[in-house]
Amino acid sequence: MKTATLIRFVVTFIVVLAAVIVGHTLWKHYMYSPWTRDGRVRAEIVRMAPDVSGLVTKVDVVDNQTVKKGDRLFEIDPSRYQNALDLAKANVAAAQAAARAARANVEAAAAAAVQSKSSYGMAAEQSSRRQRLSDVVSEEARADARSAADAARAGLNKAQAGLDQAMAAEQQAQAAVTQAQVSVAAAQLNLDRTDVRAPTDGYVTNLLVRVGDYASAGAPRLALIDSHSYWVYGYFEETKLPQVRIGDAVDIRLMSGGVHLHGTVQSIARGITDAGNPTGSDLLSDVNPTFNWVRLAQRVPVRVAIDTDHLPAGTVLAAGMTATLIVHPHKADDADTKAAATP
Numbered sequence: 516m517k518t519a520t521l522i523r524f525v526v527t528f529i530v531v532l533a534a535v536i537v538g539h540t541l542w543k544h545y546m547y548s549p550w551t552r553d554g555r556v557r558a559e560i561v562r563m564a565p566d567v568s569g570l571v572t573k574v575d576v577v578d579n580q581t582v583k584k585g586d587r588l589f590e591i592d593p594s595r596y597q598n599a600l601d602l603a604k605a606n607v608a609a610a611q612a613a614a615r616a617a618r619a620n621v622e623a624a625a626a627a628a629v630q631s632k633s634s635y636g637m638a639a640e641q642s643s644r645r646q647r648l649s650d651v652v653s654e655e656a657r658a659d660a661r662s663a664a665d666a667a668r669a670g671l672n673k674a675q676a677g678l679d680q681a682m683a684a685e686q687q688a689q690a691a692v693t694q695a696q697v698s699v700a701a702a703q704l705n706l707d708r709t710d711v712r713a714p715t716d717g718y719v720t721n722l723l724v725r726v727g728d729y730a731s732a733g734a735p736r737l738a739l740i741d742s743h744s745y746w747v748y749g750y751f752e753e754t755k756l757p758q759v760r761i762g763d764a765v766d767i768r769l770m771s772g773g774v775h776l777h778g779t780v781q782s783i784a785r786g787i788t789d790a791g792n793p794t795g796s797d798l799l800s801d802v803n804p805t806f807n808w809v810r811l812a813q814r815v816p817v818r819v820a821i822d823t824d825h826l827p828a829g830t831v832l833a834a835g836m837t838a839t840l841i842v843h844p845h846k847a848d849d850a851d852t853k854a855a856a857t858p
Contacts, residue, residue, distance in 0.1 A: 549758040554838035559744035562735040566708040591709040600702040617685035624681040631674035749840040752812035
């Protein structure tokens with residue numbers, strides 16, 4: 516009788532001990548092991564908006580279509596922008612003609628300045644010669660020579676001023692040519708931007724443009740998902756973050772069919788919004804005076820890069836999918852530390 520009682524006691528003790536061990540293991544796994552079911556597939560999204568405004572004349576894609584970098588998505592009516600380009604080119608031609616005319620005026624003014632300088636030189640020499648012959652040349656003749664020299668010098672100064680003015684006019688004309696050429700470049704750019712093209716490989720999503728629509732510059736008309744930019748954001752509880760390191764391997768299991776992917780921890784977010792401690796109207800912290808006995812662990816985003824080189828055949832990745840992430844912490848740091856401590 517005593518033996519049977521002892522056996523029942525031992526069995527009960529073993530069962531209870533096993534239950535405690537299993538419960539403790541499960542608790543540690545649930546609370547501290549680096550895994551989460553709160554994972555989301557993300558991707559870079561380009562909000563495609565035209566750079567110029569106008570009527571949409573062509574739409575070359577359909578919703579959810581795959582496109583390559585450089586493919587045309589839709590076209591804005593180019594007629595107005597072609598006219599602007601033609602006008603800008605005509606303005607360049609007119610500015611260049613004005614610059615040539617200004618160059619001719621400079622050359623004419625330069626020739627006039629040379630002639631005035633020569634005339635002044637002759638008049639000044641004649642006046643000086645007559646002043647030296649004061650015994651044989653009358654005072655009136657000497658005064659006339661001086662007046663002629665002064666007049667020639669004034670003419671030279673006038674010609675020099677005209678040359679300076681002509682050169683300034685030429686510089687202004689050249690500046691007008693440059694300005695007109697810049698206008699041509701801007702008009703050409705606007706014309707080129709009437710073709711809205713894909714900046715990267717991806718998938719057209721949420722197509723909201725149709726032929727005949729008026730597209731305003733800067734207003735997004737479709738989303739383009741970059742097909743090379745998929746990653747997963749795992750929202751890990753703060754109690755699990757100590758086990759997560761950049762570079763750790765990650766198992767990714769999509770809820771969609773249970774597809775198994777591989778990834779690597781790329782980065783850990785360094786801040787989240789504190790919803791319970793907003794800023795008051797006077798810019799001071801608005802501290803909640805209550806305290807909850809049960810405090811939930813905050814979830815911190817961890818970015819996981821997907822190994823896209825080994826995707827299972829037929830895998831469909833869509834931004835917003837749900838995934839379970841299991842991080843496998845590596846022990847390289849501990850091994851290195853032990854190796855360094857060994858003499």
